[in-house]
Amino acid sequence: MSPSDSDAIFSALADPTRRAILSLIGEHEELAAGEIAAHFDTLGRTAVSSHLRILRLAGLVSERRDGRFRHYSVTPTPADAVVAFLTSVYQNSLEQLASAVQDASAAGEAPSDRAEERSA
Amino acid sequence: MSPSDSDAIFSALADPTRRAILSLIGEHEELAAGEIAAHFDTLGRTAVSSHLRILRLAGLVSERRDGRFRHYSVTPTPADAVVAFLTSVYQNSLEQLASAVQDASAAGEAPSDRAEERSA
DNA sequence: TCGGCTTGTCAATACTTGCGCACACATCGT
DNA sequence: ACGATGTGTGCGCAAGTATTGACAAGCCGA
Numbered sequence: 610m611s612p613s614d615s616d617a618i619f620s621a622l623a624d625p626t627r628r629a630i631l632s633l634i635g636e637h638e639e640l641a642a643g644e645i646a647a648h649f650d651t652l653g654r655t656a657v658s659s660h661l662r663i664l665r666l667a668g669l670v671s672e673r674r675d676g677r678f679r680h681y682s683v684t685p686t687p688a689d690a691v692v693a694f695l696t697s698v699y700q701n702s703l704e705q706l707a708s709a710v711q712d713a714s715a716a717g718e719a720p721s722d723r724a725e726e727r728s729a
Numbered sequence: 730m731s732p733s734d735s736d737a738i739f740s741a742l743a744d745p746t747r748r749a750i751l752s753l754i755g756e757h758e759e760l761a762a763g764e765i766a767a768h769f770d771t772l773g774r775t776a777v778s779s780h781l782r783i784l785r786l787a788g789l790v791s792e793r794r795d796g797r798f799r800h801y802s803v804t805p806t807p808a809d810a811v812v813a814f815l816t817s818v819y820q821n822s823l824e825q826l827a828s829a830v831q832d833a834s835a836a837g838e839a840p841s842d843r844a845e846e847r848s849a
Numbered sequence: 850t851c852g853g854c855t856t857g858t859c860a861a862t863a864c865t866t867g868c869g870c871a872c873a874c875a876t877c878g879t
Numbered sequence: 880a881c882g883a884t885g886t887g888t889g890c891g892c893a894a895g896t897a898t899t900g901a902c903a904a905g906c907c908g909a
Binding site for chain 1: 735736739740742743745748751752754755803805811812814815817818819
């Protein structure tokens with residue numbers, strides 16, 4: 610994994626709108642660009658398209674072309690770069706990190722934290 | 730955890746220099762601002778100070794004043810916001826996330842991935 | 850105690866980057 | 880052909896970054 614990958618991923622995650630888009634896609638299996646844009650009444654299609662491009666270049670989402678639609682889905686394992694960074698910094702509290710992940714995993718499929726990332 | 734917290738954390742992590750600073754501090758127990766600045770020959774003290782301020786406001790590092798020095802250390806459990814977001818998006822691959830963390834934990838105290846975050 | 854030195858931050862300034870919008874263009878279905 | 884879906888481009892505006900110069904705080908030797 611190259612540093613530029615981390616750069617793209619963290620830069621992509623820096624924007625609240627993009628995190629909201631990512632969460633939104635994560636709630637469904639697939640979403641078309643228009644469906645995503647429909648959830649943000651403050652943004653136009655162009656802005657959403659631009660965000661999706663950034664997310665795609667960062668490898669966070671993948672697109673599937675279907676006619677005139679483009680369905681976006683979350684890439685399964687792009688969190689590796691994030692985890693790699695976290696483990697490198699938080700070596701001392703890795704047990705806490707691991708337990709936090711496992712707790713969240715055991716908490717079920719719909720953690721209420723997700724509402725935290727709604728459009729700003 | 731409030732959205733603004735996530736905002737501050739992800740914004741702070743967006744900058745490669747700040748990630749490098751965070752990794753650098755993570756390698757040691759504590760580091761003075763000057764020692765950190767010494768590791769970046771392209772940056773002045775002012776820039777490093779500014780980055781440290783952002784990291785501190787995001788709750789990623791904490792400072793301990795000691796005479797004219799200010800020693801910075803990594804805050805033990807601020808990755809929760811990041812983990813919370815990841816778990817909300819990557820529910821489907823949570824097992825992989827957890828195992829990745831545990832693998833890194835079992836790998837010991839010095840993962841070679843750390844070199845990946847050197848100053849760009 | 851005083852002056853000098855170190856450490857770190859603050860203030861103001863230029864520079865770069867990123868976001869959102871309006872418009873135009875390509876593509877696809879009916 | 881016409882409308883719908885998405886994206887590429889150029890522009891204006893806001894936000895962030897690094898630098899310079901100056902300042903507050905603290906240590907130490909003479």
